[in-house]
Amino acid sequence: MNKYIDATEDQGKVFYQQFHDKGKVVMLNLLRFRSVADYANATNLKPANEISGKEAYDRYLESTLPHLSKAGSKVLFYGSCNKFLIGPTTEHWDAMILVEHQSVQKFIEFSRNEDYLKGAGHRTAALEDSRLLPIIEKLIAG
Numbered sequence: 270m271n272k273y274i275d276a277t278e279d280q281g282k283v284f285y286q287q288f289h290d291k292g293k294v295v296m297l298n299l300l301r302f303r304s305v306a307d308y309a310n311a312t313n314l315k316p317a318n319e320i321s322g323k324e325a326y327d328r329y330l331e332s333t334l335p336h337l338s339k340a341g342s343k344v345l346f347y348g349s350c351n352k353f354l355i356g357p358t359t360e361h362w363d364a365m366i367l368v369e370h371q372s373v374q375k376f377i378e379f380s381r382n383e384d385y386l387k388g389a390g391h392r393t394a395a396l397e398d399s400r401l402l403p404i405i406e407k408l409i410a411g
Contacts, residue, residue: 272398284403289373291405295345296370299362299400302326311390323363325395332388340379342370362400373403 276284288294302322308315314328330347337343345367352361370376379385 274393274396274399276401285373285377288403288405292372293406294370294373294376295404295406296368296376297400297402297404298366298368299350299402300326300364300366300396301361301398302363302395303397306391306394308390308394311394314388314390314394322395322397325391326364329388329391329395332391333385336379336382336385337368340370340375340382342368342375342379345369 303325304321306320306322306325308325320328334344347366348364350362350365352358370379
C-alpha cells in the first residue's frame with residue numbers, strides 16, 4: 270500500500286493549474302498517525318523522550334497556527350475519526366482537518382514560509398499516511 274505524506278512536484282503543478290484562479294480553497298486533510306513519531310528526518314525537532322504521532326501532530330499544529338493566521342488562513346474544523354460509514358471497510362483515518370486559504374497563491378506562500386517550515390518536521394514525524402484534497406465552494410441554488 271502506498272503512503273502519501275507530501276505532494277509531488279507534478280501534483281503541485283496540476284493543483285496550481287486547476288485552482289489558481291478560483292478564489293478561496295479549502296483543504297481537506299485526512300490523517301493517520303504513527304504509533305510512535307519518527308523524527309529521523311527532523312532530528313533538530315526530536316523531543317528528549319519518545320512521543321506518539323498524535324502528540325507530534327499537536328506540536329505541528331501549535332507551531333503552524335500562528336503562520337496560518339498571518340497568511341489569512343484558518344482552521345474550519347479539526348476532529349477525530351476512524352472508519353468510513355460509506356467507503357472501504359479496510360481504510361481508516363485518525364483525524365481530519367479542514368483549512369481555508371484565501372487563494373491558492375496564499376496557500377503556496379504559506380507552505381513555503383521559512384518560519385512555518387521550521388516546525389513542519391513535526392508533521393512528517395507524526396504521519397503514517399495522509400490525503401490532501403483541495404475543495405472549491407459551489408453555491409447551491411435554493
